[in-house]
Amino acid sequence: MGLNWHPSDDLLADYGAGTLAEGWSLAMASHLAMCPDCRAAAIALDAIGGAALDSLPAVPMTDSALDYALSAIQDARQQQPEPPRPASPNAVLPPPLADYVGGDVDAIKWRSIGGKVRQCILPTTDGKASARLLTIPPGTAVPEHTHSGQEIILVLQGSVVDGDAVYGPGDVQQADADVTHMPAAGPGDVCICLLVTDGPLKFTGLLPKLAGLFAKL
Ligand SMILES: [Zn+2]
CATH class of the missing domain: 1.10.10.1320 (Anti-sigma factor, zinc-finger domain)
Structure with a gap:
């Protein structure tokens, strides 16, 4: 598919x-x-x-x-980067991420960032863009925000819903300073995604408590 x-x-x-x-x-x-x-x-x-x-x-x-x-x-x-290797059918993490984590999802060292949202920062040597894995319970939203830089979300498990768009495993959402959005974890499996950003997120909505939570990102 x-x-x-x-x-x-x-x-x-x-x-x-x-x-x-x-x-x-x-x-x-x-x-x-x-x-x-x-x-x-x-x-x-x-x-x-x-x-x-x-x-x-x-x-x-x-x-x-x-x-x-x-x-x-x-x-x-x-x-030049290594040629891509296909993901194995039973693993949640594709090989490049599994290399960072040292295994599949079981090896991820999650840290709570409040509520039931947890993250695992993936250290990068150049420090130019920050990469983290996030796990978000179904139905939980990231408050509406714009970006001071670029943002990529890669869904690994479950789904991310943003407006009418639904992103499933493997799908990529790319956003920049022109985009204001409020992605949320879709129903079903707990959402696990990779979030890469090169600038802090700017919150525009009316959820100060949650926004404060995600401002730590
Ligand atoms: Zn593609």
Whole structure:
């Protein structure tokens, strides 16, 4: 069964080029592990990038040019993310997330952030985007908010409902400073999702107590 919500092509291209901060890269690798369509698109984008290089005009080369080109290719290879591995059918966490956590959901060290919402921060080495796993009981909402930066939610279990949109396991919700929304965990299974942000959330609704809770994010 295909997924309904995918990351933007820009994000996919930046992931393939290896230019994303670690938090975004983790979200992309995790989505790719869960999404055959985006895995195929990533491979196609990679091929287009290679073809574009092939079509560059030939220039006379000095002896050192080849060494230079080879070392540039080597550098580019080292920066490129690992090719995505598909998620195993019984695991909740796709391989890139399981690597961070050291296992599947049972290995996640949850900390309560109030109510029944719990989080597990995933440390990133570059500190440019913060990544965390959240577990949210069915029907519980994140207060309405906008963003000072970018936000990605990747659903891993259960669902996230936002307006008319329903996001299931593997689906990605991408939001930025232009979006005001109030996502909530849908009915059924407890929602587990990955949240990546590069700026604090700004709350606009009238739920100061809950907002205070989520302001710690
Ligand atoms: Zn996808």
